[in-house]
Amino acid sequence: MIENLDPPQAWDLLQQNSEAVLVDVRTKIEHSFVGHPPGAIHIPWKEAPDWQVNPLFVAEVKKAVPQKNAPVLLLCRSGQRSLDAAKALEDAGYQLLINIVDGFEGPLDNDKHRGNLGGWRFHGLPWKQS
DSSP: OEEEEOHHHHHHHHHHOTTOEEEEOSOHHIIIIIOBOTTOEEOOSBOTTTOOBOTTHHHHHHHHOOOTTSOEEEEOSSSHHHHHHHHHHHHTTOOOEEEETTTTTOOOOTTSOSSSSOSTTTTTOOOBOO
């Protein structure tokens, strides 16, 4: 089962459960230049330029998080790629999957800008840039 948490709920879970792991599934460029939560494991779900699903995604997560009953929180830009990644991990036997709704940047506003309506940074949660 895949649970959905908003960014503050996800941050609380990460603080309360030392076994919880945050996986950032965005591209290398997003992770480095847009920013990322400290301690997030970066494993892209899709990568430029072809935007195909990373064929090594599940294997890389298994290497980083061998315990299939550990809480795995997944973060992308807006919450869609992370949900797709969570479904792949569910198929691989992971039991505690959490999709972070609104992702790192949140949904688009009326001006087609992200970061004004929700997301990790909008909520003032810890993040850094490379």
